[in-house]
Amino acid sequence: DVKVTQSSRYLVKRTGEKVFLECVQDMDHENMFWYRQDPGLGLRLIYFSYDVKMKEKGDIPEGYSVSREKKERFSLILESASTNQTSMYLCASSLGGNQPQHFGDGTRLSIL
């Protein structure tokens, strides 16, 4: 079974802080993704990566950056957290080609 692990289930931070969300997959997947999920808006893609040290912007990249130094790990960084970044953050990975994405259990982030 595919295992996508997000380091924190719940996180509370203050505005202006730099926040790191970590995601690790154990299936040697090529692709990794970061989404945020908000009520009524569904899942929106923030950033994704097709390979180590490679990243591409999704639909809502503003205020975020990412890092992929190793194939199994994909980090999402909030450079200066703001209250409108309070959300559920979901990481996903896929093998590549036409293979489907598999998700972690999410990090519920609150910015106060």
Next chain:
Amino acid sequence: QKEVEQDPGPLSVPEGAIVSLNCTYSNSAFQYFMWYRQYSRKGPELLMYTYSSGNKEDGRFTAQVDKSSKYISLFIRDSQPSDSATYLCAMRGALMEYGNKLVFGAGTILRVKS
């Protein structure tokens, strides 16, 4: 207008009922269609993955794609209280044009009453 429309529900049914969940979409280039199930405080779990039009069955679940109508459905037979969750549809176009980028519906909340 959203690219993918999905009735948010909640949809409440008695145990044993047949459930029909639906999504409509506007982009005729979509070729790959997925259904995910998401329990409260968990991540989405892949249920069904289909390519192009037609039906796919897996146990009590049947996914149906009608590309001519831009309409996809998920049927759940003999629904159980454990099926209570949010169901997300997702889709994307050809890899060369769209990459692995998925477009999601907002999700339908399903409640199965015992």
